[in-house]
Amino acid sequence: MxxxxxxxxxxxxxxxxxxxxxxxxxxxxxxxxxxxxxxxxxxxxxxxxxxxxxxxxxxVHFPAGEHEDLVAVWLWSEQAGTFSHQTALSLYDLSDVLPARIHLTLPESWRKRRLRVPKLVVLHYADLLDAERQWVGSVRVTSPSRTLNDCARSALTPDLMRQAARQALHRGMVRGSLSEVEEALKPFGGLGT
Known part of the structure; x- marks a missing residue:
C-alpha cells in the first residue's frame, strides 16, 4: 500500500x-x-x-481581460463571493455609477472568518439564492432586482438609484415590484415615470 x-x-x-x-x-x-x-x-x-x-x-501571455481585477477578488473569496451593490450596477451598466470600491457579497458563514480583505473591497454578507445570482462574463453578480434592492438598503444617492431603476425597468431586466427601491425614493419624489 x-x-x-x-x-x-x-x-x-x-x-x-x-x-x-x-x-x-x-x-x-x-x-x-x-x-x-x-x-x-x-x-x-x-x-x-x-x-x-x-x-x-x-x-503571462494570456490576453488581458476586461474584469481581471474582479476575477482576482472572486478567486480570493474561494469562488464563494458574488459581486453586488454598486459594482453590480456598473457591470450591468445601470446608471452613471462609478464605484471607487469593489462590493462583494459573501455567505453569512464567512462573517465569522478572520479575513485579510483586499484593498478597495467592501464585504457584505448574505445567503443568496440561486435566483439572486447570475453570470456577467466571467464573474458572478447579484441579479438586477437583488442589486437594486441592495443599493436601496445601502442608501445609494437618490439620483443614481432612480436612474438605475428606470434603466433596468426600461431594458426589461426586472419584473414586478421594486418596493424597496420605491420606499427608499419616496422622500425624494419617488421613482417617477
Missing part, C-alpha cells in the same frame, strides 16, 4: 482553468493540474506566470 504517484503537470488543464477566469488561477487549481508550489515558483521565475497576490497567479 504505497502513496499515489504524483500527478504529472498538465499545462492544457491549467490553461483551460485559467482561460475561464481571464487568465487567472489559484495555487489549489494549479495543484489540481499537477503543479507543485516549487514548479509554480519556477514558472514565475522564467516568466510563464506572474503572481497577482498571495495564492493567485496569471498566465
Amino acid at each position: 504505497g502513496a499515489e504517484p504524483p500527478i504529472k503537470p498538465d499545462w492544457d488543464q491549467l490553461y483551460r482553468v485559467a482561460e475561464a477566469q481571464e487568465g487567472l488561477f489559484t495555487t489549489q487549481q494549479a495543484a489540481g493540474a499537477g503543479y507543485s508550489p516549487q514548479l509554480l515558483a519556477h514558472y514565475v521565475r522564467i516568466g510563464r506566470a506572474s503572481r497577482v497576490q498571495r495564492g493567485i497567479y496569471r498566465l
